[in-house]
Amino acid sequence: QVQLQxxxxxxxxxxxxxxxxxxxYGGSFSGYSWSWIRQPPGKGLEWMAEINYGGSASYNPSLxxxxxxxxxxxxxxxxxxxxxxxxxxxxxxxxARVTSGISLYHYYYMDVWGKGTTxxxxx
Amino acid sequence: QSVxxxxxxxxxxxxxxxxxxxxxxxxxxxxxxxxxxxHLPGTAxxxxxxxxxxxxxxxxDRFSGSxxxxxxxxxxxxxxxxxxxxxxxxxxxxxxxxxxxGTGTKVTVL
Numbered sequence: 001q002v003q004l005q006x007x008x009x010x011x012x013x014x015x016x017x018x019x020x021x022x023x024x025y026g027g028s029f030s031g032y033s034w035s036w037i038r039q040p041p042g043k044g045l046e047w048m049a050e051i052n053y054g055g056s057a058s059y060n061p062s063l064x065x066x067x068x069x070x071x072x073x074x075x076x077x078x079x080x081x082x083x084x085x086x087x088x089x090x091x092x093x094x095x096a097r098v099t100s101g102i103s104l105y106h107y108y109y110m111d112v113w114g115k116g117t118t119x120x121x122x123x
Numbered sequence: 124q125s126v127x128x129x130x131x132x133x134x135x136x137x138x139x140x141x142x143x144x145x146x147x148x149x150x151x152x153x154x155x156x157x158x159x160x161x162h163l164p165g166t167a168x169x170x171x172x173x174x175x176x177x178x179x180x181x182x183x184d185r186f187s188g189s190x191x192x193x194x195x196x197x198x199x200x201x202x203x204x205x206x207x208x209x210x211x212x213x214x215x216x217x218x219x220x221x222x223x224x225g226t227g228t229k230v231t232v233l
Contacts, residue, residue: 035222037168044125044211044224044225044226044227045160045162045168045211045213045224045227046224047213047221047222047223047224050222058220058221060221061219061220061221094167094168099173100215105154105155105156106154106155106156106215106217107155107156107173107174108155108156108158108214108215108222109156109158109170109173109174109213110158110160110168110170110213111170111173111179113167113168113169114167115166115167116165116166116167
């Protein structure tokens with residue numbers, strides 16, 4: 001059974017860089033895409049970024065200039081960096097496995113999730 | 124602001140049925156598959172439905188999904204107190220080139 005374990009700094013100051021890592025246990029890494037999603041307090045879920053099985057990255061345009069997703073395939077890990085954080089970046093951050101492709105339509109869903117990391121940005 | 128709209132809340136008594144609607148557009152729901160997630164704050168979201176109407180093996184058949192045009196629906200039958208959570212629809216948006224989540228619906232069991 002695939003499990004995702006994530007970690008990273010939980011308290012940042014404004015203008016610092018958020019850095020989170022997610023490790024994949026018990027399943028294939030190379031054959032999947034991987035993503036990061038966040039939930040600010042009292043708000044809904046927001047898809048942030050994805051790195052696909054080929055190593056190409058996609059980003060939410062609302063974050064594109066500040067966010068970077070990367071992977072370390074031998075370690076079965078992927079990471080998120082978000083620069084110049086502000087209080088608006090305070091959220092619970094989740095890593096997730098993505099299943100996606102094209103059949104009749106584009107299918108895309110997150111079927112395995114990490115437990116989440118609470119990140120608080122202070123001014 | 125999300126491009127997928129859901130009612131903020133729905134409620135029903137134990138054993139009853141609730142329906143959660145997810146309204147989108149031609150750039151998202153109409154031309155892509157929809158998934159649904161259950162989320163208890165403080166825990167990892169759980170995939171309930173994928174490809175509009177398919178359930179992972181561990182999800183009971185009390186949960187069902189459908190899609191028609193630019194809208195999707197999640198039905199929960201035989202409502203249980205353990206079903207209280209936030210529910211989100213999601214799909215790829217071709218115009219925005221992002222995965223979008225719905226605004227979320229809180230299910231309350233009366």
